[in-house]
Amino acid sequence: MQAVRRSGSYIYRCHKRLLTTSSAVQARRSREPWDKRFPVRAEDVAPDKKGGSKEMEEALPEDIVAPTGIHHRLTGEYIHVPEMVPEFVVPDLTGFELKPYVSYRAKEITQGPITPKDVFNSVYAETVEDDYRRGTIKVEGETIKLSDGRVLNTKDFVGDKDEEVQ
Amino acid sequence: MRLTLVALGYFKKYVQREIAKASGVSVYTPIQGWRHVRKRDWIYGENRPWTDAAKEANLPGKRLREVIEPIPESEWKIFKGDRVQILKGIDKGKQGLVCTIIKERNWCYVEGLNCSYKWVNKSASSPGFLSKVEKPLLVTTEVSLLDPSDLQPTETEWRYDEDGQRVRVSARSGRVVPLSDRALNEAEDMVDKNAYVEQSWDTKEKELTKVTFTPKAMSFEEDIMDSMGIKEDRERAPNYYY
Secondary structure (H helix, E strand, O other): OEEEEEOOEEEEEEOOEEEEOOOOOOOHHHOOOOOOOOOOOHHHHOOOOOOOOHHHHHHOOOOOOOOOEEEOOOOOOEEEOHHHOOOOOOOOOOOOOOOOEEOOOOOOOOOOOOOHHHHHHHHOHHHHHHHHHHOOOEEEOOEEEOOOOOEEEHHHOOOOOOOOOO | OOOOHHHHOHHHHHHHHHHHHHOOEEEEEOOOEEEEEOOOOOOOOOOOOOOHHHHHOOOOOOOOOOOOOOOOHHHOOOOOOOEEEEOOOOOOOOEEEEEEEEHHHOEEEEOOOOEEEEEEOOOOOOOOEEEEEEOOEEOOOOEEEEOOOOOOEOOEEEEEOOOOOEEEEEOOOOOEEOOOHHHHOEOOOOOEOOOOOOOOOEEOHHHHOOOOOOOOOOOHHHHHHHHHOOOOOOOOOOOOOO
16 A cells, blocks of 8 residues: 555555545546546646646647638638538438427327337237138147147247236 | 326426526536535415516525415315305405416415505506506415305315216215316416417327337337348357356
């Protein structure tokens, strides 16, 4: 363990955990060399900062927001480059009738979450019904014989207790 | 998809936000984040909480002197548009319609009754005009609902009718005291639904009730790939985490 004295409070390092006896809330600027709770910024490694250098400052981005142009090397003017402006790809909204707000006159609608049963009913139920009517699927008591040769048993499948067997 | 509470409670959130801004200070510190300090209990009054007058009545140091009897939400009986009889005050015995309700103070205002009169814009040449402002009445003791059969004050109870609807029933005759149209057609932000004029930014009921989504037995990403014709034959490498 190594004790490092810092502004009236003792900070002991043990097993890579940093404990401090003073208040944990300190201003960002007073932390040296930079506030380790946040990622490093270009201003944290400026030449005037402890441990900073011009090379490190230039390696990091200047702004959080990406620039949309370039500075002319000789004249210094800022040239706007349209290709650097982000382009949002949104779906085509022609014929889309939904609007940002809902009219006060519209009735209140509540729908429950979509259950696996709803997914089954939407995707498979129709084909299963057609197959059964045509005779491709045969039900004999507890066994179900499918067209591809598989034989299923109703006992192997757990259903809802409230469901009635038709 | 269920309409979330966030969407439905926009007005409630707006009111709470305005109250929080005017009854304390929000302070930001790193890691702790935003905290509300120097909080004060909001004093509800005749002015709505987002108005300047209400915020002025809630400056630091102001206190509510009276004690408010707590009435649970389920036991609240007086609504906008109800016909009531005033039991106490200068207009004792008179009947009128309820125009405003302030639940936090157990107040109700009856249209044109229990008013205070004041001469405004008085000058040497003219007497000005007489302003008539309704004074609040306590819902518990000073006002009573009427029995529809004889239009006399009666005690009411919340009961369930044959259809399972929760209704107010007169204790004396057993007749249902119906809610007025004004109360039933009022939205949470006090907008009259029937009088509302639909705008270009409003989704109409016809569009709202259309069901255009069909559930598919594939994930969202697979659905997008399927609709755009993207085919992915590569298999994901095994991922182990313990």
